[in-house]
Amino acid sequence: MNNPYKIDGPALISFSGGRTSAFMLRQILDAHGGTLPDDIHVVFANTGKEMPETLDFVQECSDRWNVPVVWLEWRDAPAPKKGFPDQRFEIVNHNSAARNGEPFKALIDKREYLPNPISRICTADLKVKTMQRFMKNKYPEAKTKDGWGNVVGLRYDEMHRVSRLHGDNDLRMGCECHYTPLADAKVTKLTVKAYWDAAEFDLRLENVNGVTPLGNCDLCYLKGAATIAGIIRDRPELAEWWAEAEAEAEARASKPGGAMFRKDRPSYRRMIDNSKSQGDLLADMPDDNTIPCMCTD
Secondary structure, eight states, X not given: OOOXXXXXXXXXXXXXXXXXXXXXXXXXXXXXXXXXXXXXXXXXXXXXXXXXXXXXXXXXXXXXXXXXXXXXXXXXXXXXXXXXXXXXXXXXXXXXXXXXXXXXXXXXXHHTSOOOSSOOHIIIIIIIIHHHHHHHHHOTTOOGGGOEEEEOOOOGGGHHXXXXXXXXXXXXXXXXXXXXXXXXXXXXXXXXXXXXXXXXSOOSSOOBTTBOTTOSBTTOTTSOHHHHHHHHHHOGGGGHHHHHHHHHHHHHOSSTTOOOSOTTSOOHHHHHHHHHTTOOTTTTSOOOOOOOOSOOO
16 A cells, blocks of 8 residues: 655645644655655745744754755745746745744735635735745746646545645646645544644644644634634734734725725724723624635644
8 A cells, every 4th residue: 555645756745834734744754764855845834924833833843853844935026037036935944934924914015905715815825826936946847747746734634625626736837736645644633633642742832622723824814703703812912913904905995994804704903902892702703614725734
């Protein structure tokens, strides 16, 4: 039986900084005898809105497992001319990585609108395309039939996302196929939780039955209403960046009330105010679930 964690290069391992993708990285390392081939690259795309604990965890995995992790951030730069490298990203590290949403805000300023559940420009530009550009620069000769693989940490209990991903191979960027080894190995969030419960170190963010509420961007608009409410109740200061982004978007909007990350919820400013007055944050918020995107756990 083939080992789903044995990856053929060239390939990119998309490391979100969460427990699931870290578990996947450990299994891939073990399948390769503890050291990855030179043409398999572990990449973390930083938006600047990840929790400090996430950044520390990425670095700790790299240090403890002796595996290089490439830290990338999106940059506003012209599209490259034919034959020249793509400069629309920068390689950073744990010390220099943005921690106040700088790449995210720069993208919003460039596009002049906020991302939303329909147009997820944050995921597309700050993560997916940024990692693709890194690989395209590394392997400019990649063509449709000999492209590079993208290894994504989607689990067996996320098969609806796995099916969608396999139907979305981006041949224009040279990415020929997506690997989903966790799904192939029938790994679930409880498998991942059990691993980290027994590990020598862990991501220092709360684990709720295999889910990390503060994982990925701290107050991402795709998180469920109850999750958002709970975080703002405990950490209202985390919502200030999101509230300011909405206020700036409102100031340049053509019509009032049209600049929000989500129109089916109160603004971040209103949720902050409610938390300070001990109001019911859920009073006019639907009881929904987190919407999955390509930001894996």
